[in-house]
Amino acid sequence: MRDPYDILGVSKQADEADIKKAFRKLAKQYHPDRNADDPKAKDRFAEANAAYEVLGDATKRAQFDRGEIDATGKPRFQGFGGGGGGGAGGGFEGFPFGFGGARGAREAGGGAEDIFSHLFGDAMRGGGRGRATKGDDLQAELAVTIEDMVSDTKTRVTLPGGREVEVTLPPGVADGQTIRLRGLGRPGSGGAEAGDVLLTIRIEADSRFTIEGSNLRTRVPLDLDDAVLGGKLRVPTATGAIDMNVPAMTSSGRTFRLRGKGLPAKGGPGDLLVTVEIRLPDEADEHLLEFAQARRAARV
Numbered sequence: 001m002r003d004p005y006d007i008l009g010v011s012k013q014a015d016e017a018d019i020k021k022a023f024r025k026l027a028k029q030y031h032p033d034r035n036a037d038d039p040k041a042k043d044r045f046a047e048a049n050a051a052y053e054v055l056g057d058a059t060k061r062a063q064f065d066r067g068e069i070d071a072t073g074k075p076r077f078q079g080f081g082g083g084g085g086g087g088a089g090g091g092f093e094g095f096p097f098g099f100g101g102a103r104g105a106r107e108a109g110g111g112a113e114d115i116f117s118h119l120f121g122d123a124m125r126g127g128g129r130g131r132a133t134k135g136d137d138l139q140a141e142l143a144v145t146i147e148d149m150v151s152d153t154k155t156r157v158t159l160p161g162g163r164e165v166e167v168t169l170p171p172g173v174a175d176g177q178t179i180r181l182r183g184l185g186r187p188g189s190g191g192a193e194a195g196d197v198l199l200t201i202r203i204e205a206d207s208r209f210t211i212e213g214s215n216l217r218t219r220v221p222l223d224l225d226d227a228v229l230g231g232k233l234r235v236p237t238a239t240g241a242i243d244m245n246v247p248a249m250t251s252s253g254r255t256f257r258l259r260g261k262g263l264p265a266k267g268g269p270g271d272l273l274v275t276v277e278i279r280l281p282d283e284a285d286e287h288l289l290e291f292a293q294a295r296r297a298a299r300v
Helices: 004-008 016-030 039-055 058-065 102-107 111-124 146-150 224-229 286-299
Strands: 138-144 155-158 164-167 178-181 197-203 210-212 215-223 231-235 242-246 255-258 272-279
Touching (some): 016 039, 224 272, 242 255
Parallel strands (some): 138 197
Antiparallel strands (some): 178 197, 210 215, 231 242
């Protein structure tokens, strides 16, 4: 253990008031209840307490200054009969928050316990248990595809801190919507429940579809001969391509509704709206030109 004077940041000429003031400052700064996300604070807090166990007691301080006990309060040589005793050398037992040494302070007439009680009030009383406090909520985002939204499988998400969990997307979830994952936030204190994770959903853009509520909209090219004669048209859906029947004499811009091929929703899945766009051949053949000329002549 380091020199207790160095730990508290005081000189060897510091009086009792200066030592107490220095310890109170460190205790408030590194108290574990105020540093739940800093694992090093626990060690700094325990170190400051151990240092005050020595320097806050006039007898132990004099023994340390004479070299009779070490920084932990233990005798430097066997058989020493000074007042170092068992208080500071007994580890962390009895400390109100489980970190060390307040029993020795009580035996010395107050010391650290009095200061802690002044600093933290009721948290130091009643067996040393602080008030139960629910853990903090955490924020996270999840990017999903349209395929993810219609799939029955769970989506894996990495939470703050690196933990991975699987999430079932609720029906009807929308871009920017936040869903609550209960109990996956920061742990609570004093036996209280953990906080939640507030997960914001981001739906990735898909060049094939436009989202309209629970419906999906897509545009599909239709060959001229299929538009005139009718036929089957290959159409993309969120679960894979399917064939759709196109009736004869279908005009460009006509929209067909495929029931239940949209996104999941609380009242049932939405629909897929398919708009066809007639696609002309790159080069017109003789028959197509004759047909077009005949149609033009008929309008004159």
